[in-house]
Amino acid sequence: MSDRIHTLSGYFHEYQKSLAEPDKFWARIADSFHWRKRWDKVLDWNFEGPDVKWFVNGKLNITENVLERHLFTLGDRPAIIWEPNDPNEEGRVLTYQELYHKVCKFSNALKAKGIGKGDKVIIYMPMVPEAAVAMLACARIGAVHSVVFAGFSSNALADRIEDCQAKAVLTSDGNFRGKKKIEVKAVVDEALEKTNDVETVVVYQRTKQDVVMKEGRDYWWHDFIAGQAETNTATEMDSEDMLFILYTSGSTGKPKGIVHTTGGYMVYSKYTFENVFQYSPGDIYWCTADIGWITGHSYIVYGPLLAGATSIMFEGVPTYPDAGRFWAIVDKYKVNQFYTAPTAIRALEAHGTEPIEPYKLDSLKVLGTVGEPINEEAWHWYHTHVGKNRCPIVDTWWQTETGGIMVSPLAGVTPNKPAYATLPLPGVQLAIVDPEGNELTGNSVEGNLCIKFPWPGMLRTTYGDHERCKQTYFATYKGMYFTGDGVKRDHDGYYRILGRVDDVINVSGHRMGTAEVENAINEHPKVIESAVVGYPHEVKGQGIYAYVICDMTNRTVENLTNEIKETVRKIIGPIAKPDKVQIVSGLPKTRSGKIMRRILRKVAEGAMDDMGDTSTLLDPEVVEEIKKNRIN
Ligand code: 6R9
Numbered sequence: 001m002s003d004r005i006h007t008l009s010g011y012f013h014e015y016q017k018s019l020a021e022p023d024k025f026w027a028r029i030a031d032s033f034h035w036r037k038r039w040d041k042v043l044d045w046n047f048e049g050p051d052v053k054w055f056v057n058g059k060l061n062i063t064e065n066v067l068e069r070h071l072f073t074l075g076d077r078p079a080i081i082w083e084p085n086d087p088n089e090e091g092r093v094l095t096y097q098e099l100y101h102k103v104c105k106f107s108n109a110l111k112a113k114g115i116g117k118g119d120k121v122i123i124y125m126p127m128v129p130e131a132a133v134a135m136l137a138c139a140r141i142g143a144v145h146s147v148v149f150a151g152f153s154s155n156a157l158a159d160r161i162e163d164c165q166a167k168a169v170l171t172s173d174g175n176f177r178g179k180k181k182i183e184v185k186a187v188v189d190e191a192l193e194k195t196n197d198v199e200t201v202v203v204y205q206r207t208k209q210d211v212v213m214k215e216g217r218d219y220w221w222h223d224f225i226a227g228q229a230e231t232n233t234a235t236e237m238d239s240e241d242m243l244f245i246l247y248t249s250g251s252t253g254k255p256k257g258i259v260h261t262t263g264g265y266m267v268y269s270k271y272t273f274e275n276v277f278q279y280s281p282g283d284i285y286w287c288t289a290d291i292g293w294i295t296g297h298s299y300i301v302y303g304p305l306l307a308g309a310t311s312i313m314f315e316g317v318p319t320y321p322d323a324g325r326f327w328a329i330v331d332k333y334k335v336n337q338f339y340t341a342p343t344a345i346r347a348l349e350a351h352g353t354e355p356i357e358p359y360k361l362d363s364l365k366v367l368g369t370v371g372e373p374i375n376e377e378a379w380h381w382y383h384t385h386v387g388k389n390r391c392p393i394v395d396t397w398w399q400t401e402t403g404g405i406m407v408s409p410l411a412g413v414t415p416n417k418p419a420y421a422t423l424p425l426p427g428v429q430l431a432i433v434d435p436e437g438n439e440l441t442g443n444s445v446e447g448n449l450c451i452k453f454p455w456p457g458m459l460r461t462t463y464g465d466h467e468r469c470k471q472t473y474f475a476t477y478k479g480m481y482f483t484g485d486g487v488k489r490d491h492d493g494y495y496r497i498l499g500r501v502d503d504v505i506n507v508s509g510h511r512m513g514t515a516e517v518e519n520a521i522n523e524h525p526k527v528i529e530s531a532v533v534g535y536p537h538e539v540k541g542q543g544i545y546a547y548v549i550c551d552m553t554n555r556t557v558e559n560l561t562n563e564i565k566e567t568v569r570k571i572i573g574p575i576a577k578p579d580k581v582q583i584v585s586g587l588p589k590t591r592s593g594k595i596m597r598r599i600l601r602k603v604a605e606g607a608m609d610d611m612g613d614t615s616t617l618l619d620p621e622v623v624e625e626i627k628k629n630r631i632n
Helices: 008-020 022-030 062-074 096-112 129-141 154-164 185-192 221-225 262-276 294-306 325-333 342-349 376-386 466-474 514-521 557-571 597-605 620-628
Strands: 041-046 051-056 078-083 092-095 120-124 144-147 168-172 174-177 180-183 200-204 218-220 242-248 256-261 284-287 310-314 337-340 366-370 393-396 430-433 445-451 481-489 495-500 504-507 510-513 527-537 541-550 580-584
Touching: 008 022, 022 041, 022 262, 051 262, 062 096, 062 129, 062 262, 062 294, 078 096, 078 129, 078 325, 092 096, 096 129, 096 221, 120 129, 120 154, 129 144, 129 242, 129 294, 144 154, 154 185, 154 242, 154 256, 154 557, 168 185, 180 185, 185 200, 200 221, 218 221, 242 262, 242 294, 256 262, 256 466, 262 294, 284 294, 284 325, 294 310, 310 325, 325 337, 342 376, 342 541, 366 376, 376 393, 430 481, 466 481, 495 504, 504 514, 504 527, 504 541, 510 514, 514 527, 514 541, 514 557, 527 597, 541 557, 541 597, 557 580, 580 620, 597 620
Parallel strands: 078 310, 120 144, 120 168, 144 242, 168 200, 200 218, 284 310, 284 337, 337 366, 366 393, 541 580
Antiparallel strands: 041 051, 078 092, 174 180, 242 256, 430 445, 445 481, 481 495, 504 510, 527 541
């Protein structure tokens, strides 16, 4: 049964119902799933704790809703279509029936190794179907998966393994990405030298490159599953049992493990998938994200598969072997819904429309974007040249913490407005607040985006540190979840997301905390102090600009700059590497010693005549020097 909304008046009607009677609204949607035991109460909550429970005392396993529920009716339908990095290599198709057997087999093998309910399993894998199998196999036996993007460094991986005390790591020998072959297992080995918790490592053979296998700890995937049964009974979970942890960056300190639980996440990811993308049975859907991000969790794996959709998984990059690759894939599989990031659109836009021309894109019905604000120019390019002025665009605003899409048009239902995420989904109660926390009512207002009422997909805690969850999200504005984003509601009541208002930089749709990058820079022995800000970047949305005070003995500016970039790459990963490093003799600080990032942002942007109030500056000369030596 589908809970799809078909008309704009239908949307307003559903939205009103979700406001007036949230319990009844979500119970109706949740009733279309398979529960071993129905819940006693739909929602129990307070935002002070915070303490939020959905479908209280409901018992289920999410994979029964992905697999068993579809076997009789859709067993032969492709669940996952896999397109390899190299277009000349043959792709793979896993039907729902085959996926079921693969998940059962792998989960049986995990169980045989003593992994079970509540155990944490790190998945550090390239985009191969086995990565989705791994996630579902964990969920099937109640183990908690934590997928780490396979581009992160061994340090970043070790931090995450340590934080959640992972018992097992699932990985591959290597990874194909464009022209490159990337080491994966070797990174895991390095990470495991720094931690002791991991007992089992399973290695999927993808590139056949040489790897070191540690006796008694490391197993090849094919050996690991050999002889295991292809069926089993899923472990019964409570609605509020942890489903997964996903690490994300915030404005302070180390990345935090966002915790999502079973029942609410299941209901929310499927409901939002069907409605936003207006999925119809039989549609071929493709999301280009990596499973290392929340978008991959909710809209490659869980949402589409819960809906019985066919989800394409692509191993490669948009520009390999050429800038027409995305369109070649759309044409090859007759993709109906295509979901990507503004940074990818801008990168392809730079190649012009020629790479699109050889391909037929008439299967496309819906285009989506996610990850960062989309500028109007990129929106129009996408709409005109990819959608041929025929496909609605869903600009979907949401976060790792929200679990699923929160503000977005419903494709073809909600009128589009370029660069606007438009309207909240049913069940989502937004508030725009001023810096003092007063809600700004009415239209034509701008402020900070908060959410006033729980929704099923929301985070429950940050792993191992509930206080941090409270302080980060629920303490800034009393009684509300604070998103960290600025927003405008225009004269029509439509929402436009303006970007982060905290110290988070969004680089190509990836969240980076400025403090996290600074900590990495400060690891360099010659670095005394650093400050990092974002600046507008044509393709990436934002670039990283670092101001660094260094001890210059035995170094030139050039070699220090390169060393600093390299340090960040090693400590976090290539995505965090600063685009610009400026060596400075001091940083602009207030009398109380706070770095005035506002000034550094202005210089990085090149808005030098517009410094605002600098009266609290301790040493105005520092600013003059920084302006003079600014990197273009
Ligand atoms: C899903 C995802 C979340 C942050 C979020 C916001 C930005 C995401 C957006 C968007 C404008 C959109 N963001 N989607 N900004 N328009 N459609 O990206 O999760 O990686 O946690 O990032 O990304 O700033 O707060 P995550």
